[in-house]
Amino acid sequence: MANTSRQGSALEDDGTSSLRETSQKDGISRQDLIALVDMGSNGIRFSISDLSPPTARVMPTIYQDRLGISLYDVQYKEGEKVPIPQETIDQVCAALVRFKNICEDFSVPHKNIRIIATEATRTAMNSVEYRGTIGSCTGLEVEMLPKEKEGEIGAMGVASSFSSLKGVVMDLGGGSIQLSWLDQEAGTAGGGSIRSISLPYGAAAMKRHIDEAQASGPTAFQDLRERIKGDFRQAATALAIASHVAATSGQSDGLKLYLSGGGFRGWGYMIMASHEIDPYPIPTINGFEVSTSQFLRNNQEIPRNSENIFQVSSRRVSQMPAITFLVRTLIDAIPEVSSVYFAQGGVREGLLFSQLSPEIRSQHPLVAATRPFAPVSIEALLSLLKHGIPFKITNDSITLPTESVDSQNHIPSFLTSQHFLYPLVHLINYHASHPKDIRPAAALRSTTTGLLGGAHGLAHMDRALLALALCERWGGEISPSDEAFYQGLQKLMGPQRAWWAKYCGILAQGVGDAYPAGAVRTERLRLSSRMGSEGDELFVQVRIQLIGTGELGTSWVKGLQKLGKKKGAVEGYRVKVRVVVDDPVV
Numbered sequence: 001m002a003n004t005s006r007q008g009s010a011l012e013d014d015g016t017s018s019l020r021e022t023s024q025k026d027g028i029s030r031q032d033l034i035a036l037v038d039m040g041s042n043g044i045r046f047s048i049s050d051l052s053p054p055t056a057r058v059m060p061t062i063y064q065d066r067l068g069i070s071l072y073d074v075q076y077k078e079g080e081k082v083p084i085p086q087e088t089i090d091q092v093c094a095a096l097v098r099f100k101n102i103c104e105d106f107s108v109p110h111k112n113i114r115i116i117a118t119e120a121t122r123t124a125m126n127s128v129e130y131r132g133t134i135g136s137c138t139g140l141e142v143e144m145l146p147k148e149k150e151g152e153i154g155a156m157g158v159a160s161s162f163s164s165l166k167g168v169v170m171d172l173g174g175g176s177i178q179l180s181w182l183d184q185e186a187g188t189a190g191g192g193s194i195r196s197i198s199l200p201y202g203a204a205a206m207k208r209h210i211d212e213a214q215a216s217g218p219t220a221f222q223d224l225r226e227r228i229k230g231d232f233r234q235a236a237t238a239l240a241i242a243s244h245v246a247a248t249s250g251q252s253d254g255l256k257l258y259l260s261g262g263g264f265r266g267w268g269y270m271i272m273a274s275h276e277i278d279p280y281p282i283p284t285i286n287g288f289e290v291s292t293s294q295f296l297r298n299n300q301e302i303p304r305n306s307e308n309i310f311q312v313s314s315r316r317v318s319q320m321p322a323i324t325f326l327v328r329t330l331i332d333a334i335p336e337v338s339s340v341y342f343a344q345g346g347v348r349e350g351l352l353f354s355q356l357s358p359e360i361r362s363q364h365p366l367v368a369a370t371r372p373f374a375p376v377s378i379e380a381l382l383s384l385l386k387h388g389i390p391f392k393i394t395n396d397s398i399t400l401p402t403e404s405v406d407s408q409n410h411i412p413s414f415l416t417s418q419h420f421l422y423p424l425v426h427l428i429n430y431h432a433s434h435p436k437d438i439r440p441a442a443a444l445r446s447t448t449t450g451l452l453g454g455a456h457g458l459a460h461m462d463r464a465l466l467a468l469a470l471c472e473r474w475g476g477e478i479s480p481s482d483e484a485f486y487q488g489l490q491k492l493m494g495p496q497r498a499w500w501a502k503y504c505g506i507l508a509q510g511v512g513d514a515y516p517a518g519a520v521r522t523e524r525l526r527l528s529s530r531m532g533s534e535g536d537e538l539f540v541q542v543r544i545q546l547i548g549t550g551e552l553g554t555s556w557v558k559g560l561q562k563l564g565k566k567k568g569a570v571e572g573y574r575v576k577v578r579v580v581v582d583d584p585v586v
Contacts, residue, residue: 075120272285
């Protein structure tokens, strides 16, 4: 019996020790784990996030769940407002107790567990009793966000969803909507402060307003539209949007509108489902962009098969008339809006993002997300790769990279951006451990459903460019099942960007093959390049030289040559590629 007891104790200790060892091995400091409960009007979200370096900028989520209870809907019965029912309170408490236990499983410090409540809790008839019951059953205080603060935090969540942004932010909840003007540059937003205005026009609230107006007749419906348009115009005046529009009147990209909230995201997925690129290749909504004309074109009517659309629930479908009504009214009030962006970030992401230092917030999310995989000699490999990219046209000598784009705009600006070249080199050898036949496909999918699928704050264009380059880094040979996805990415980025992304990927194959461990101990490869013209045709000349007694792989050299031929063109776009292989230096 004594031996059995000791054995059982040992097993129990081993389990605990194993958990502690895992915590240490995965590099996550328990103090950097933040648990948040976002008690919104349309649902309650639970999450545990890791804010440890070097990936704090993308706020990796290590656990998440959602309780599908609308605290807004349960407060209305036959059109009359009622207290939050006891049955709902019991369900919420049970879910919170379960989440608290999960936080203990992950070793989240008690002080890092927060419950945040917004509009539906703030305006509940029994708000005090509701929050008190939660406190009694969990031992945690419910933090109430004031209306103004809710808008600021929501805007910070949108800021976290992009590397940079400047424009109008609409964060749609169930009971209210927050409007903000956001100007994020170098990790700041609105010069260090965010002005936000809250209006009582959330998705669930608007559905009720529209139902009541339609029941009262067309005059009531038009009165509702004019009232909301007037409120939007007043908000625009208070946020000084007109002065911001005037300041950017000479810019070609116009005024941008950023949409956040489950209702807006649902509409974004509807636009994806009817997109001209069919099927649309990137499944995540964050970073999805459409022009205002395209948005309004899709805004005319709700598709008949809406409930079968990816990520669109029947409840979201029922709210779509209210959501489309809201956005059309806003654009009527602020007609300068030219493009619409969809964001995943909201209150939860805003609370996390606001805890980061300005230095971390200023990091590009794609660079931060890939930094843990950076090779030892990152700067040397990056320098070598850049020597193979011509940054301006010259006809008489080899020119090293010095300028972002040439005068005729033949070289896309993304080639000089750190948020493309650094991630490419960070992941240059990541898929080497995969079987050879799936490396290109795994790399192709890595930015959408693979390694970076859950990385927060990435634009669709950034995901597409890196995916195509990484695929070509491993030869670009994919199966028919991946071909449609590959073609969809090319259509998304356009022929010029696609061709140059493939060019960089093939160069990366040569660099990665020369230094498979990512360590540059001795020089093995030299690259130089220039871009010139012959008649009306452009060409890139790449000069390659092997250093030492190694062998120069031929597949990537042939890949460069093929890319410059007619068969290598992307929708008719190509640049001729001349490859010059110099005698090796022994």
